[in-house]
Amino acid sequence: MRKVADIAITVSMAALLTAAFGLAAPRAHAQAGLEKLAGSKAGEKGQRLLVEADELIYDNDRNTVTARGNAELHYGARTLQADRVRYDRGTSRVFAEGNVRLTDETGALVTGERMELTDDFKNGFVDALRIQQTVQLKGETVRTRISAPRAERVAGEQSSFDYATYTACEPCKDHPETPPLWQIKAAKIIHNNETHTISYEDSTLELGGIPVAYLPYFESADPTVKRKTGFLTPRFITSTAIGTGVATPFFINLDPSYDLTLSPAFVSRQGVLGQAEFRQRLDTGSYNLRLSGIFQTTPSAFLPGPLGAADREFRGSVESRGRFFINEHWRTGWDLVGVTDKWFLDNYRIRNQNITTDYFREAVSTAYLIGQGDRSWFEARGYYFKALSSFDWQKEQPVVLPVIDYDKRIDGPQPIGGEVRFEANVTSLSREATDFQGIPRTGSYLFAPSYNGISYPLYETCTTFVRDRCIVRGLGGVDTRLSAQVSWRRSFIDDFGQVFTPFTYLRTDAFFVNPSRSGFQNALVNNITTVDDGFSGRVMPAVGLDYRYPFVADFGALGVHTLEPIAQVIARPSETRIGRLPNEDAQSLVFDDTSLFEWDKFSGYDRVEGGVRTNLGAQYSVVTPTGWYANLMFGESIQIAGVNSFRRGDLANVGLDSGLENRRSDFVGRFQLSPNQNISFISRARFDQRDFAVNRFETGVTARFSPFLPLETSLFYSYYEAQPALGFAHRREGLTASATYRITPNWFVTGSALVDFTRYLDNRDTFTDLYTAYLANPVGLAPVYSNPGLTYLSGLSLGGGYQDECTTVSLNYIVSPIATAIGVRERNQTVLLRLELKTLGEADLRQNVSSSMTADGIATVR
Structure with a gap:
């Protein structure tokens, strides 16, 4: 027992x-x-x-x-x-x-x-x-x-x-x-x-x-310890300009709520790069501060000004990030980046999540306050953009402070009912110099290089403003706008299943514009006589009706089929002051299936759609009991009366070449198919209204074949016809593909590629050649481009590895584009080896294997 x-x-x-x-x-x-x-x-x-x-x-x-x-x-x-x-x-x-x-x-x-x-x-x-x-x-x-x-x-x-x-x-x-x-x-x-x-x-x-x-x-610390003073995994460094070296991070656990990491990096050509990061966690959030700096021993390894930092002995940066929750509805924070020169972070391979690295590099500093209720949203922000590429001129970058958005929805009063929505936006920005470019004759579709406000030979000469030669991306001086909109809508369904949604809105905008008119660069602005100085206003009332009549049929095993014709009509006066006001936040206009039934198709507040317009379309969908889904949509937009907002371009020519500039717009369509939850296919296109030519086409598929095949893949193709009025002289066409195949549950191979089908090659190799040519003839540079339409492997990543519960090993070969001084695209070829032993640490080894490499601020090595 x-x-x-x-x-x-x-x-x-x-x-x-x-x-x-x-x-x-x-x-x-x-x-x-x-x-x-x-x-x-x-x-x-x-x-x-x-x-x-x-x-x-x-x-x-x-x-x-x-x-x-x-x-x-x-x-x-x-x-x-x-x-x-x-x-x-x-x-x-x-x-x-x-x-x-x-x-x-x-x-x-x-x-x-x-x-x-x-x-x-x-x-x-x-x-x-x-x-x-x-x-x-x-x-x-x-x-x-x-x-x-x-x-x-x-x-x-x-x-x-x-x-x-x-x-x-x-x-x-x-x-x-x-x-x-x-x-x-x-x-x-x-x-x-x-x-x-x-x-x-x-x-x-x-x-x-x-x-x-x-x-x-x-x-080492035992597994129960998350934070302990001691050395971290070293990081190895190799670069033509800074030499070979190693960074030895040392972590100091000052307190359970804050710590300090010192990371001196000893490099053979430049000396000691010092880095220190302080982190603190508080009751309501956390913040960090990172300082980097070096007194260079060989500044001549970098290009001379204005193309590099060869004239600087000391170089450094300050970075900080904070996140705080005030209460359950409010939070605040910041992301800040400050550098002594635009090339420092890239030259010394200092990574920051707030820095974009594809093609154009910039550091975005922002501070914000956000509040969220059950049916309301408030956000206040400020932005500072630091250009990090040689061809960017800092005086053209705006300081945006503040940007305030408020959105509130409430139930409509009885007996009207429905939903009432109030939206408001305040934006104020300033820049020292006007950001502009000439409309291209021939040349690259991707880059719009300028140096100190001077356009280069891809473009028409634009030293004084001429409507058919120049595009103003951002006006120098101060631009402040206050916008408010109140709207109402309510849906009614009759006995036949027809859905009627009447709506109305009132939009008001107040502008204060004070363009900068000083200096040679702003001689351009002095010729823009149509810009409204001082205070001005704009009011846009609208009333409309959205009509839908879904026909539904259930065919059992063949699924539920739905055919839904859609008609929308909006009546409002014509837009006023087109081209007489700056356009900062409404330059991204894409007309496709997602924007066909938008009340206002502009992407921001600086423009407002006007005139009487009807949007017509229909969609057909099928859903089967087995999970098979398909959707087909087609439609167009027609200007009935008033001035077509998209026919008259503003300072940035927004609206032109958009597919909406004619009375009858281009046709837009969408096809989506999902045979099951693992495979999804979508295509969307815009067809010319006159001859049905393809002006815009996007298609892609994502698929997971497990458990039958351990493969995940995606493939996307995009085609955009030339839009000369917007700065794109040639078509844009490309393909992106990625795949991951698991050979075993632990071993895998992966790869991705970005293929550019419309690359336009520049006969000149470096910015120095072009800059010298400009000094010799600053006004009459001729186009120097040739070999249009070549297929170009812009980006590539191939690799594989092993991963289990205790170890991760991966080896990758990466080819990535670099935006060099004048936008000439070089390929940075890198081999990256990563090893992680769980509980012990991890190490990365990155080696550039390019036979020739051009990076901003670094002399070319061949």
């Missing part, structure tokens, strides 16, 4: 064993032992020790108490299991023998053949020890393991493991004797439970059982 004893003792044996060998449990302070089995005293925090065994033996002659046969000791969430547990009252030692297993409340498991401890549990040892502990690392569950033929507890706070191994890898189920993917073997591993550190003496790192690295001594 199995005997059960429910005994109250001062401290549980399981708790003390857990403390004795470094697991997450409090250390014992009170005298306890199995001789208390007959007692009834309450245990720690009122808990009681439950002992289960096939038999309990009291031996008064030998002065021992023994629990034998499947012995289990339960204390709270902790359990000790063994074939036999014996307490020797004469020597004050406790012995657990045979398949000993100790589990604490965290799930950590200690196993061994024999455990021996003194009754105060400050000293003792374990034979054939194996410790398994579960920890959370970067959101993942990782199990760490330590095994040793013998472990000893010393002075109550330190555990010593002789000839031990440590790993975070799972053992092979079929062949547990096989070495794990990686492990550390050490003559001695010492776990200090007071400092929470693990030190390794005479250690070797093995990969697949093969020694690959030897370390006489190193130390």
Whole structure:
């Protein structure tokens, strides 16, 4: 018969064993032992020790108490299991023998053949020890393991493991004797439970059982520690301009709520790059501050001004980010980037998430306040844009402060009902110089290079404003606008299923414009006589009706079919002051299926659609019981009366070449197909109204073929006809593709490509050639472009790797575009090797393999 004893003792044996060998449990302070089995005293925090065994033996002659046969000791969430547990009252030692297993409340498991401890549990040892502990690392569950033929507890706070191994890898189920993917073997591993550190003496790192690295001594924090002072994984650096070196980050845990990381980087050509990052977590949020700087020893490695920073000895940056929650409805924060020069972050490979790196590089600094209610939204922001490419002129970049948006929706008053919506926006921006370009004759579709406001030979000469030669992207000076709109709509459904949605809105805008008119560069603006100076206003009332009549048929296994004709009519006066006001936020006009039934098709507040217009279309959809879905949509927009807002271009020519500039717009359509939840196909297009030629086409597919085939892939193709009035002299056409194939659950290969079908090559190789030509003839530069329409592999990534519960290894070859001084596209070819050993650290090795590389601010190396 199995005997059960429910005994109250001062401290549980399981708790003390857990403390004795470094697991997450409090250390014992009170005298306890199995001789208390007959007692009834309450245990720690009122808990009681439950002992289960096939038999309990009291031996008064030998002065021992023994629990034998499947012995289990339960204390709270902790359990000790063994074939036999014996307490020797004469020597004050406790012995657990045979398949000993100790589990604490965290799930950590200690196993061994024999455990021996003194009754105060400050000293003792374990034979054939194996410790398994579960920890959370970067959101993942990782199990760490330590095994040793013998472990000893010393002075109550330190555990010593002789000839031990440590790993975070799972053992092979079929062949547990096989070495794990990686492990550390050490003559001695010492776990200090007071400092929470693990030190390794005479250690070797093995990969697949093969020694690959030897370390006489190193130390790391134990898995229970998330933050501890010490060195982090070094980062290796190599660059033509800065040389070869290594960064050695050192983390300082100043307090549980804040820390400091010092990362000096020693590079052969430039000296020491210092970096320091301070982070602090508060009750309502967190913030960080990162400083970088270097006194260069070889500034001549960089291009001279104005194309590089060769004239600077000291270079540096300041970066900061903050996120704070004021209460459940309000939050605030900032992202700030400041640099001594536009090339610093790129030259020294300093990464920041607020910096865009594809083609055009810029750093965006912003501060914001956001409030959100059940049916309301408030956001106030300020922006500062720092240009980081050689061909950008900082004086053309705007400072935007503030941008305030407010959106509130309420139920309409009875008996009107419906929904009432109020929207408001305040935007104020300023720039020193007007951002403009000439309309292209021939040349690149992608880049619009200018230096100090001067257009280059891709474009018409634009030193004074001429409507058919110039586009003003942003006006110099101050531009402030206040906009407000109140709208109402309500849907009615009659007995036949027809849906009528009447709506109305009133939009008002107030502008204050003070263009900058000083300097040679702004001679351009002096010729724009149509721009309204000072205060001006605009009012746009509208009333409309949206009509839909869905016809629904259920064909059982063939699915539910829905045919829905849609008609919309909007009556309003013509837009006023077209071309007499700046346009900063409404330059991105895309007419397609998503904007066909928009009340106002402009993307921002600076423009407002006017005139009487009807939008007509229909859509057909099918949904089957098996999950098959298809949708087809087609329509057009017709200007009925008044001035067509899209026919008269503003300073940026927005509206022209959009497909809406004629009375009858281009046709737009969409086709979407999803045979199941793993495959999705979509196409959308815009067709010329006169001859049905394709002016815009996008199509793509995403697919996951598992479990039949471990493959994930996507393929997207885009085609845009030339829009000369908007600065695009040639068609734009390209293809993006990506795929990931899992050879096994652990091994994978991946790749992606960006193919440009319409590249236009520049006969000149560098910015210096063009800049020299400009100095010789600043007005009459002729087009120098040739070889149009070549296919060009703009971006490529190929790689593969291995990933399991303890290791990640990946190797990638990356070809990425670079926006160099005048927009000439170079390809940066990089090999990236990444290795991560869970709980130990990770390392990246990045090497550029280009035969020739041009980067902003760095002299070309060939």
